[in-house]
Amino acid sequence: TAEQGQYQTGYEFVVVANRLAVNRITTPDGSTGWQRSPGGLVTALAPIMTSSEGAWVGWHGAADESLEPFDHEGMHLHPVALSEQEVEYYYEGFSNGTLWPLYHDVIARPLFHRHWWDAYRRVNQRFAEAAGKVAAQGATVWVQDYQLQLVPQMLRDLRPDVKIGFFNHIPFPPPGLFAQLPWRHSVMRGLLGADLIGFQRESDARNFQRAVRDRLGYYIKSEQIYVPLEDETAAPLEGFTADPARGTAPRQLSAPEDGTFRRSEAKAFPISIDTDRIVELANDPKIIARAAQIRAELGNPEHIYLGVDRLDYTKGIRHRMKAYEELLQEGKLQVGTHTMVQIASPSREGVESYQRLRDEIELTVGRINGEFDTMGHTAIRYLHHNYPIEEMVALYLAADVMLVTALRDGMNLVAKEYVAARKDGTGVLVLSEFTGAADQLRQALLINPHDIDELKAAMVQATHLDRDNERKRMRSLRRQVVSHNVQRWAEDFLRRLDQL
Ligand code: G6P
Numbered sequence: 001t002a003e004q005g006q007y008q009t010g011y012e013f014v015v016v017a018n019r020l021a022v023n024r025i026t027t028p029d030g031s032t033g034w035q036r037s038p039g040g041l042v043t044a045l046a047p048i049m050t051s052s053e054g055a056w057v058g059w060h061g062a063a064d065e066s067l068e069p070f071d072h073e074g075m076h077l078h079p080v081a082l083s084e085q086e087v088e089y090y091y092e093g094f095s096n097g098t099l100w101p102l103y104h105d106v107i108a109r110p111l112f113h114r115h116w117w118d119a120y121r122r123v124n125q126r127f128a129e130a131a132g133k134v135a136a137q138g139a140t141v142w143v144q145d146y147q148l149q150l151v152p153q154m155l156r157d158l159r160p161d162v163k164i165g166f167f168n169h170i171p172f173p174p175p176g177l178f179a180q181l182p183w184r185h186s187v188m189r190g191l192l193g194a195d196l197i198g199f200q201r202e203s204d205a206r207n208f209q210r211a212v213r214d215r216l217g218y219y220i221k222s223e224q225i226y227v228p229l230e231d232e233t234a235a236p237l238e239g240f241t242a243d244p245a246r247g248t249a250p251r252q253l254s255a256p257e258d259g260t261f262r263r264s265e266a267k268a269f270p271i272s273i274d275t276d277r278i279v280e281l282a283n284d285p286k287i288i289a290r291a292a293q294i295r296a297e298l299g300n301p302e303h304i305y306l307g308v309d310r311l312d313y314t315k316g317i318r319h320r321m322k323a324y325e326e327l328l329q330e331g332k333l334q335v336g337t338h339t340m341v342q343i344a345s346p347s348r349e350g351v352e353s354y355q356r357l358r359d360e361i362e363l364t365v366g367r368i369n370g371e372f373d374t375m376g377h378t379a380i381r382y383l384h385h386n387y388p389i390e391e392m393v394a395l396y397l398a399a400d401v402m403l404v405t406a407l408r409d410g411m412n413l414v415a416k417e418y419v420a421a422r423k424d425g426t427g428v429l430v431l432s433e434f435t436g437a438a439d440q441l442r443q444a445l446l447i448n449p450h451d452i453d454e455l456k457a458a459m460v461q462a463t464h465l466d467r468d469n470e471r472k473r474m475r476s477l478r479r480q481v482v483s484h485n486v487q488r489w490a491e492d493f494l495r496r497l498d499q500l
Helices: 040-051 084-103 114-134 151-158 184-192 202-216 229-234 275-282 285-297 317-329 352-372 389-398 413-421 452-462 467-483 486-499
Strands: 011-019 022-026 032-036 054-063 070-072 075-082 135-144 163-167 196-199 219-221 224-228 261-268 303-310 338-345 380-383 401-404 428-432 445-447
Touching (some): 011 114, 040 075, 054 114, 114 151, 135 486, 151 163, 184 202, 196 202, 202 219, 202 261, 224 229, 229 261, 275 285, 275 413, 275 467, 303 317, 303 389, 303 413, 317 452, 401 452, 428 452, 428 467
Parallel strands (some): 163 196, 303 338, 303 401, 401 428
Antiparallel strands (some): 022 032, 219 224
């Protein structure tokens, strides 16, 4: 029929993410162009995009600018436009002022504003329509992350023929915290529009299942959620203004009758890194030389502690600095013998909590350096910049101890990159148990970053491990990261989606 023929020209595989797979760059002669984003997600999906006639739908990062679709390095890119107000309400507001802190254990206070929610719905609808327009009949559409949680159901309403996957890159909060969200029902229903909903950790998948069971009452068997069809047709997500009045729903105790439900699976798929690429860089003589140069520039200390984070309050940067400062005060570490490098990449600078955090960190760094620096050596070398991956790998090679002290983190890929780069088997990873990575990297020195004494003890222990112990741990960590790369993550997810 005409209806069926309508979508035959589209793409078989569509990725939908808040950010497009490219960043705008300005070349030295002043002209602008695009460069493929260095992140793991793009790296993992780019080969699938080029081999399977795929398209990527996302925001190109500027406000009030609409761009025509364009191609870049074999990828078909479909930019979604956001107005300046939408950047403020949908991106800085609901995504990063409401959902981000709520989903990270309310480390910062989430703000609930109805006009932010309205913009979130509106923008999610725009992404769903953009995806619906480019997907071929029966295509696979993979929606990414917390900025787009309504897209799966909105897309299903528009295009019941496509297969829909969703992956949440950040934690999913315990049901008691999620319950604070005034629009919790809509968010759950938005996600349940997907055939497969992926999470970083088992506990994230369980948190979601429990929220669905308690609040919507749906029947759940192992990872399968039985979504009643009547809920979908009675109240399509578009045009939804408020959540249904009910607070909790009676639990369905047995599987509903055939033909009255659709199944959605909620399951853990821990993401990883492009391990081969990191190993290749770690073997590059230029990068090895650069690592030696970094050590020399820091005055050849015996031990370098390294932190690499987006400047975000979830990362526990202050806890790390507090521990380090106390160790210097107590004389357990000495400037000259020890130094700390903290890379803090600029992030979400329009959001107030991020501005405040930056002020606090920079005040702390100034205080610590003012007290402990010598003419020749610094206590903390703090860099508020983005660096290319080559420089990051040189830093990983230069650092004896990697500090990952996040208070909550979906995965933490920096931990995995450090491990991948340490091909000679040396180096110590101090890792917060509140990261997704801690579920897999069991041979790290696992710590609770809230426990400053424990963190201090681990920082000291890290520089005193005997070589055998250090190598044994690193070898085991590397086995994990080498056998589970991001390509495998994408394959596992897409294979499961295909089976459903
Ligand atoms: C996290 C999120 C991503 C996000 C990234 C950078 O990793 O899971 O969705 O893209 O942070 O944040 P930004 O707000 O700059 O996109």
